[in-house]
Structures are given as C-alpha cells and as structure tokens.
Amino acid sequence: MAYLFFGYFAGIIAISSMLVVALRNPVYSALSLLVMFFHVAGLYITLHAEFLAAVQLIVYAGAILVLYLFVVMILNVKEDDRYHSQWRIAAFICVPLLIESIVLLSGGSRATTSGNRLLQTEPHGMVVPDNTLAIGQTLFSTYLFPFEVASLVLLVAMIGAIVIAKRDIGGSET
C-alpha cells in the first residue's frame, strides 16, 4: 500500500516536472508546477510531515505560484518558438549525471536498504504524532537564530522587490 502511494506520487511528480520544462506556454508550465506542488504535499503526508504538507500547499501553491501567474499575465508573453541554443551543453552535462546517479543508486540500493535500520541510533527531536507541536518546539528552541535570520531575509527581499519593480523611486508621484 505504501508502495502504491509512493508510486503514484512519484510518477506524477516526475511527469509534471518534465512537463514544466517541456511545455512552451509559460501558463501551462506554471499550472504543471501547481500539479507537482500538490503531489509533493501528498508525498510529505506519506512521510509523516503533515504540517509541512499544509505549508507547502499554502505557501508554494497559494502564494508563490499565484505570483508567477500574476507576472505571466502582466507581461502577456507569447510562446517561445524554440529552445535555447545551448541544449547540447545541457545534454552533455546532464546525461552523464543521470547515468551516474542511476548506476550508483541501482548498485547501492541493496546495501542501504539492508543497513538502514542500523542508522537509527538515539534519535533526538523525535517525530511525535503531533507534528505541528514538535516542529514549533524545535523551530523556536534549537533553530531560533536561523528563524530570525529568515525573517530578515524576507524583509530584505520585500524591500528589494519594491525598489526594483517601482517605476521611478523618489519621484514626484507616489
């Protein structure tokens, strides 16, 4: 049953991520990315990360993708007719990487699956049934300083986006 769920989510994730790259129209690419985000959230649920699945849906599918579609609609882009001319370089880089990863993972999968029980020694920060409570306690105790830095990153990004996208900063009209 777990394999069935994983196979469904992984298949849809792989297919829709390839459609993001393959489709010419940016609106279709963004909608395919939306499908991928939903299935990644489903994969998080099977991995016992329910709060993260909700955050994935709210932030990625709800905020980031809407921002993408907003800009696509603003710019009114036409479909690009063909791919970039450096696709040979892309193939030269990525085909060996894909073959290497397939060879490594197919060769080493038996060793890791037989030995992964040994790696679970003395877990700290257990994934308890109340996932949200545990994440909150970890985030605000161990990772408090990175959390504050993340808020600073968001503030800087917000100010930077306003400054870059505004037509004439410091002009007469506001």
Next chain:
Amino acid sequence: MTIPISYYLILSAIVFLTGVVGVLIRRNIIAILLSVELMLNATNINFVAFSDQFQDLGGQVFVFFALTVAAAEVAVGLAIIIALHRSKSTINVEEFNLLKW
C-alpha cells in the same frame, strides 16, 4: 513496509536534473525561474525523506528555511523580470547581453 530511502533519492535526482535541464535550455526567463523552483523542491523532498528516515525534525525545519529562500527568490526575481521587461520589452534571455563580453 517502508519505502527505501534510495527511492526518494532517485525521485529527487530526477526532479533536480529536470530543473537543471530547464535552466539550461529554456529561453523564457519565467520558465527558468520555474525550473529553479523545481530544483528547490527536489532538495525539499530529500530533506523530508531523511527527516523521516532518521526520525529527526531538523530536516523538516530546514525545509522551512528553503521555503523562505524560495519566496525571497521569487519576489526579487519577478521584480527583476518586470524591470527588464519595462526596459527592453522582452523576456528572452538571449536579448539580455548588456553584461556580456
């Protein structure tokens, strides 16, 4: 009846390589940013898979930070795209050669 961690690694590698190919071959700058989102999601799948494997919540917390960086990247990147489109009225990356040699 648990999924081996290598399956998640294979899925993540496939999604990440798709993102790399998208960054390299697409000429639409919005599609390039979408491919960057693909790569960030591949790393998030890895983080959550290892978090479940080792029963450690640090991986899930790091997904939050990756998400923060993704949101910041989208905001600044789309602002840059709007500014570029305002100055050259195209979003084809081959037209943007002001800083090339």
